[in-house]
Amino acid sequence: MPRTLGSFEQVVLLAILRVGPGAxxxxxxxxxxxxxxxxxxxxxxxxxxxxxxxxGLVSSGLGEPTAERGGRRRRTLxxxxxxxxxxxxxxxxxxxxxxxxxxxxRSLAKQA
Amino acid sequence: MTSSPEPGGISRWLLRAxxxxxxxxxxxxxxxxxxxxxxxxxxxxxxxxxxVRDVASTVLWGFAKRIGGGWKMGFSGWLGDVSFALRSxxxxxxxxxxxxxxxxxGIGTVAAAFTIVDGxxxxxxxxxxxxxxxxxxxxxxxxARDLDxxxxxxxxxxxxxxxxxxxxxxxxxxxxxxxxxxxxxQPRAVGFARVTPGFLETLGASPRLxxxxxxxxxxxxxxVVVLGEELWRTMFAADPRVLGATVRLDEVLHTIVxxxxxxxxxxxxxxxxxxxxxxxxxxxxxxxxxxxxxxxGVSLEAFDQVLGTAVGAARSNDSDLWDGSGARAIxxxxxxxxxxxxxxxxxxxxxxxxxxxxxxxxxxxLQRLRAVEARRDASVRIALGGxxxxxxxxxxxxxxxxxxxxxxxxxxxxxxxxPTLRGIAPEAVPRLSSVELDLRIVLxxxxxxxxxxxxxxxxxxxxxxxxxxxxxxxxxxxVGGGSxxxxxxxxxxxxxxxxxxxxxxxxxxxxxxxKLLDIPRGFEPEQLLxxxxxxxxxxxETEGGLNDFQEMLLARVGALPGVTxxxxxxxxxxxxxxxxxxxxxxxxxxxxxxxxRPGYLHTVSPxxxxxxxxxxxxxxxxPLARETSGYDPAVVNxxxxxxxxxxxxxxxxxxxxxxxxxxxxVVVEVVGVSADxxxxxGEAPPPILYxxxxxxxxxxxxxxxxxxxxxxxxxxxxxxxxxxxxxxxQPSNVSEWVVDSLGRYGARTRFHxxxxxxxxxxxxxxxxxxxxGVAAYGASLRRAELGLRRALGAPRGGVLALVLVRALxxxxxxxxxxxxxxxxxxxxxxxxxxxxxxxxPAIYILCGIGLGAVALLAGLPPAVRASRDDASxxxxxxxx
Numbered sequence: 001m002p003r004t005l006g007s008f009e010q011v012v013l014l015a016i017l018r019v020g021p022g023a024x025x026x027x028x029x030x031x032x033x034x035x036x037x038x039x040x041x042x043x044x045x046x047x048x049x050x051x052x053x054x055x056g057l058v059s060s061g062l063g064e065p066t067a068e069r070g071g072r073r074r075r076t077l078x079x080x081x082x083x084x085x086x087x088x089x090x091x092x093x094x095x096x097x098x099x100x101x102x103x104x105x106r107s108l109a110k111q112a
Numbered sequence: 113m114t115s116s117p118e119p120g121g122i123s124r125w126l127l128r129a130x131x132x133x134x135x136x137x138x139x140x141x142x143x144x145x146x147x148x149x150x151x152x153x154x155x156x157x158x159x160x161x162x163x164v165r166d167v168a169s170t171v172l173w174g175f176a177k178r179i180g181g182g183w184k185m186g187f188s189g190w191l192g193d194v195s196f197a198l199r200s201x202x203x204x205x206x207x208x209x210x211x212x213x214x215x216x217x218g219i220g221t222v223a224a225a226f227t228i229v230d231g232x233x234x235x236x237x238x239x240x241x242x243x244x245x246x247x248x249x250x251x252x253x254x255x256a257r258d259l260d261x262x263x264x265x266x267x268x269x270x271x272x273x274x275x276x277x278x279x280x281x282x283x284x285x286x287x288x289x290x291x292x293x294x295x296x297x298q299p300r301a302v303g304f305a306r307v308t309p310g311f312l313e314t315l316g317a318s319p320r321l322x323x324x325x326x327x328x329x330x331x332x333x334x335x336v337v338v339l340g341e342e343l344w345r346t347m348f349a350a351d352p353r354v355l356g357a358t359v360r361l362d363e364v365l366h367t368i369v370x371x372x373x374x375x376x377x378x379x380x381x382x383x384x385x386x387x388x389x390x391x392x393x394x395x396x397x398x399x400x401x402x403x404x405x406x407x408x409g410v411s412l413e414a415f416d417q418v419l420g421t422a423v424g425a426a427r428s429n430d431s432d433l434w435d436g437s438g439a440r441a442i443x444x445x446x447x448x449x450x451x452x453x454x455x456x457x458x459x460x461x462x463x464x465x466x467x468x469x470x471x472x473x474x475x476x477x478l479q480r481l482r483a484v485e486a487r488r489d490a491s492v493r494i495a496l497g498g499x500x501x502x503x504x505x506x507x508x509x510x511x512x513x514x515x516x517x518x519x520x521x522x523x524x525x526x527x528x529x530x531p532t533l534r535g536i537a538p539e540a541v542p543r544l545s546s547v548e549l550d551l552r553i554v555l556x557x558x559x560x561x562x563x564x565x566x567x568x569x570x571x572x573x574x575x576x577x578x579x580x581x582x583x584x585x586x587x588x589x590x591v592g593g594g595s596x597x598x599x600x601x602x603x604x605x606x607x608x609x610x611x612x613x614x615x616x617x618x619x620x621x622x623x624x625x626x627k628l629l630d631i632p633r634g635f636e637p638e639q640l641l642x643x644x645x646x647x648x649x650x651x652x653e654t655e656g657g658l659n660d661f662q663e664m665l666l667a668r669v670g671a672l673p674g675v676t677x678x679x680x681x682x683x684x685x686x687x688x689x690x691x692x693x694x695x696x697x698x699x700x701x702x703x704x705x706x707x708x709r710p711g712y713l714h715t716v717s718p719x720x721x722x723x724x725x726x727x728x729x730x731x732x733x734x735p736l737a738r739e740t741s742g743y744d745p746a747v748v749n750x751x752x753x754x755x756x757x758x759x760x761x762x763x764x765x766x767x768x769x770x771x772x773x774x775x776x777x778v779v780v781e782v783v784g785v786s787a788d789x790x791x792x793x794g795e796a797p798p799p800i801l802y803x804x805x806x807x808x809x810x811x812x813x814x815x816x817x818x819x820x821x822x823x824x825x826x827x828x829x830x831x832x833x834x835x836x837x838x839x840x841x842q843p844s845n846v847s848e849w850v851v852d853s854l855g856r857y858g859a860r861t862r863f864h865x866x867x868x869x870x871x872x873x874x875x876x877x878x879x880x881x882x883x884x885g886v887a888a889y890g891a892s893l894r895r896a897e898l899g900l901r902r903a904l905g906a907p908r909g910g911v912l913a914l915v916l917v918r919a920l921x922x923x924x925x926x927x928x929x930x931x932x933x934x935x936x937x938x939x940x941x942x943x944x945x946x947x948x949x950x951x952x953p954a955i956y957i958l959c960g961i962g963l964g965a966v967a968l969l970a971g972l973p974p975a976v977r978a979s980r981d982d983a984s985x986x987x988x989x990x991x992x
Contacts (some may be wrong), residue, residue: 025144026151042144043169050177062140068150072143 005090009057011036012048013087016058016077024063024074025049049077057083137177141170197509207482210881211475212517217874218471219522219561224529225464226553229457237445238376240316241405244277246412247447248402248419253436261400263393264433265426266308269402272422274415278405280311283388284379287362288646288843294348299843301644302343304361305382306392312338312385314405315378322355322370325387333389335366341374343383361386362646378403403444416441456864456944462937463617463871466610470875472561473607474882475518479511480600481889512562519558533867597890604882605926611875612930612963617941618872619955621865624946634787634797635685636725637851641828642684643814643835644846658809661838662717665814668834674822675831679723680811681716684850686791712800715808721747721786723817731763731784734804743781744807749788752799757782778807815850864944876966883970887919891978898978911979919971920964927963931956 005013015031016023025045032040052058063074079087098105145166152158176194201208236242248269250259261269266281282305290299309330317324320341329336337359339348348354354368366386377385379401388400406415419439427434446454486507662680670678720726721733728747735745743766753762765782780803788797805811814835818827828847835842891898898911938950948955 025140026147029148030151041169042141042148042166043171043173046141046170046173047176069143069147072139072146074143075140 005057005086006048008044009048009052010087010090012045012052013057013079013083016079021078022063023077025077028077052083055082056080057086137174141174145170193505193509194513196506197513200506201510201513204482207478208514208517211478211514212521214471214474214478214878214881215515215518215561216521216525217878218468219519219557220525220529221467221871221874222461222464222557223522223526223553224533225461226557227526227530228533229461230553233454233457237378237448239378241408242445243443244406244408245315245444246404246406246415246441247444248279248404248439248441249447250398250402251438251440253438257440259437260398261402262398262433263308263388263395263400264430265398265437266400266402268426268430268433269422269439270308270310272425274404274419274422275310277407278310278314279402280308280314281400281402282307282311282379282382282385283392283399283401284382288644289347289359289361289384290363291347291357291359293357294351299646299841300347301843301846302361302383303381304337304384304386305377305379306388307385308388308400311403314403316405317372317376317378319370320373321352322368324370325385329369330387333387333391333393335364336369336386337361337366338370338372338385339368340372340377340383340385344371404441406441412441412443455940459617459940459944460864460867460871462940463614463868466614467871467875467878468557468561470607470610470878473603473610474878475514477600477603477607477882477885480603481885482510483507515558515562518561519555522558522561597886597893600886600889601922604879604886604922605929607875607879607882608923608926608963608967609930609933611872611879612927612959613934613937614868614872614875615963616931616934616956616959617938618865618868619959620938620941620945620948620950620952621868623952623955624944624948625862625865627947631790633686633791634726634789637686639818639820639824640684640724640850641816641818641831641847642850643816643831644843645680645812645814645835646841646843658811659806662805662809662811664838665835666717666719668838669814669816669831672827672830672834674819674824674827675816676819677719677723677817679717679720679815680805680813681720681815682714682810682812684813684815685724685726686789686850712798713808714800714802715805715810716802717805717811720802720815723815725817726789727787729785729787730761731782733784734802735783743779744803745783746780747784747786747802748782749786749797749800749802751788751797752801753782753785755799876963880966880970883919883923883967884973886922887915887971888974888977890918891915891974895978902979908979912975915975915978916968916971919967919975923964923967923971927960927967930963931960 011032012028015028015035018035019027019031025042029040029042029045032038032045049058049060053060057080059078059080060075063076065071065073148166149158149163152162237245239245248261249257250261250265251257252259260283261281269275270279284303285306286301286303288299289302290297307325307330309327312324319338321344322338324338325334325336328334339354344350344354355370357368358365359368360366361384372385404415404419406412410418419441423434423437423439427437666678666680669675716734718734718736721728729750731747734747748757748762753760756767757765762782762785766779767782768779780801786802789800790797814831816831818824832847894915898914901914902908902911934956935951942950
């Protein structure tokens with residue numbers, strides 16, 4: 001049975017899409033940290049990316065070397081159609097479950 | 113904030129480490145690291161903590177990816193296992209600490225012991241092709257096999273074929289060294305080697321600075337010295353300009369020509385080297401230690417023949433000089449070590465290995481206990497569809513983590529233990545001072561321990577899977593612990609057995625030490641202080657001056673509070689090694705001049721016997737003033753009397769001895785016979801003739817008996833002050849308690865006994881933990897039964913006894929087998945024992961009782977808990 005996407009994996013896929021073409025480790029990590037406000041270690045990110053790539057949800061390639069990286073190339077990242085499909089499913093599931101509950105969840109959270 | 117793309121210092125090092133581990137992925141990963149760091153810097157958010165965290169997490173990821181590649185589950189699974197194991201261990205701090213500490217103790221002990229054995233026994237001497245270096249001994253026709261050579265003998269031998277690849281000799285000496293312009297000209301006592309031509313060349317020593325001796329300097333005994341690096345650093349502050357500078361060695365000016373690198377000089381305890389002087393050559397004492405280099409490809413036996421031929425030829429040239437001598441050679445490293453010491457060190461290594469074994473068994477036992485708990489966990493997880501493999505891997509990951517932690521603790525303990533071991537080691541252990549903890553050794557031992565730990569964890573892990581099908585049975589915890597308890601009890605018994613071997617060995621060695629220390633010394637070494645004096649400075653040059661100095665010194669120091677008696681002598685009692693002054697000729701007595709055990713002349717002030725407590729067996733001590741009879745009064749020791757004075761009575765006998773420098777004759781009258789001073793128990797004391805410093809004004813030591821009630825620090829300070837007040841040129845703060853320097857001779861046994869005792873105590877602690885664990889587990893398995901007994905009216909004491917009997921039942925077979933084992937291996941100890949049989953029944957019985965008591969004590973807490981556990985019955989009823 002295929003595994004469903006974990007929440008961190010969803011976040012990683014979304015971050016790649018947000019950064020757009022030419023996304024790579026540093027920009028994806030910064031995007032996640034910027035939007036979610038939580039620090040991400042590169043090891044955790046690479047581990048998730050390896051897992052996603054193994055399942056064919058993310059593709060990667062080597063980009064051009066740049067001076068600011070000391071002449072080293074980037075591992076560029078892109079979401080594959082399969083990845084997009086699984087992401088849609090996962091998001092649909094969450095959206096479906098959350099439909100109409102937004103106000104209630106927020107007011108419940110405020111009580112605490 | 114700088115924004116250079118290549119960070120420096122620590123970060124650069126971290127980057128290199130990351131590159132090494134990440135291999136192929138390194139380019140983009142390091143690129144990411146660099147870019148991220150650069151961006152952070154430009155935002156002012158850079159911190160070492162963040163960088164280290166990033167690098168560490170990246171490296172961990174890369175590491176897991178590489179290792180994990182071989183496993184079906186992939187790296188993420190392993191990473192997960194490790195983090196799961198970390199969390200699980202964090203929930204069981206006592207268990208984790210127990211296993212890690214136990215392993216750490218074992219690893220540390222073996223690491224330190226093996227480091228010493230490696231450094232002292234295994235590692236070759238620090239010379240080029242050191243396996244070709246030999247020590248040559250002189251033998252004689254009376255059966256002596258380890259004599260040394262006189263200068264004429266060395267000189268003759270170095271001209272033969274045996275010296276083809278190098279031959280030279282040295283003798284040790286100790287003097288006061290003073291260097292103007294360094295350390296404020298403060299004098300310092302140094303030990304040094306007087307070397308013959310060819311000695312340093314034979315070793316293959318090369319200078320760190322300057323040069324070695326020129327052939328001409330060696331030939332003429334020129335006043336030049338080569339410093340050891342240690343002395344160069346401590347006394348001359350590693351000043352490269354010392355070359356050409358002059359120092360005063362025993363007040364004679366010498367020129368420094370070179371510095372030998374640390375640990376490459378020989379003998380190891382020499383701090384400087386100088387050529388053997390013409391005077392020293394004239395002295396025909398056979399005290400030169402001969403070293404030769406065996407030609408490449410020649411066997412020791414073949415060389416022995418060459419040597420034999422050479423000595424034979426020399427003997428036929430000059431039969432008086434050789435007097436029936438022969439020669440034999442053994443490898444220098446073996447000669448240094450001696451068979452006994454080598455065996456002792458190997459026995460100690462074996463002892464340490466036993467501690468490691470006990471530690472691994474203990475860790476295995478603890479892991480078995482942990483497996484019981486894990487089994488319940490696993491049953492639930494597997495019943496809920498979890499992967500069996502995953503559970504086992506979790507347990508293995510735990511063991512691995514614990515082993516790594518144990519190795520780290522072991523490394524730290526080993527590093528801490530080494531200075532301690534060095535501290536309690538006798539100075540006679542060669543090369544020990546140069547021994548340092550070798551990381552490679554620790555890693556190898558840690559690897560072995562890790563394997564041990566993993567193997568010991570596989571059992572519990574497998575039994576976890578096997579047992580996990582029977583969820584219900586496991587859940588009650590009332591039944592089904594039996595087989596595990598049996599395994600545990602076996603482990604603990606093995607542990608106690610190994611411990612027993614160690615404890616009995618420690619007992620035998622300690623008893624040996626006690627016997628050694630109980631030997632009457634012939635004098636009272638306690639509270640006796642010896643202060644070296646340097647008396648060749650111009651002030652006291654004349655004989656009268658020396659006598660004045662002696663008188664003033666004795667009066668001033670004798671008047672100090674806390675001083676009960678004071679004397680001067682040419683050496684402290686019991687220090688006949690290397691302090692021989694003159695051989696005596698006993699011309700009027702019917703003894704052969706070539707008597708194998710030559711006598712020694714000790715010059716002492718009349719108060720010497722009172723100060724040292726040296727017993728006068730017959731007659732009286734030296735009189736205070738020279739008697740008018742015209743004869744020199746003398747006291748001889750018992751060995752002297754028996755060897756040279758013929759039948760009793762000895763007092764009143766007269767004989768002649770050679771005068772100073774062998775010139776003239778002095779008639780001596782024996783006024784008293786003293787007890788022998790026993791410096792090295794088991795070794796025959798040398799014959800000694802004590803004459804007054806009034807007759808022979810040579811004294812190099814001030815001996816002071818310090819009152820037991822006086823604060824010794826203060827008294828020692830006062831004594832130094834008085835000596836310096838009288839002569840500011842005297843070396844300061846170099847005094848030594850005679851009992852300490854004597855102690856060095858018993859030091860080997862003390863070292864063995866202390867080490868074995870340390871190992872024994874360690875193993876005992878570990879074994880006690882083991883007994884405690886098995887008793888606690890056993891009691892927990894029988895909680896229901898014990899509760900039932902209590903409820904049915906069994907007295908508290910009865911339950912207590914039940915648990916304790918169980919603990920003893922585990923311990924006793926182990927102790928018994930251990931005693932048998934000790935009996936088997938104690939043969940190895942035999943050569944290290946002194947007047948103690950390796951099968952001494954009293955020690956076996958005492959150790960057995962002691963171990964049994966420890967086992968009982970360890971079983972006591974669980975027993976008490978079980979006997980108080982009144983709630984057990986209700987729990988039993990509830991749990992079914």
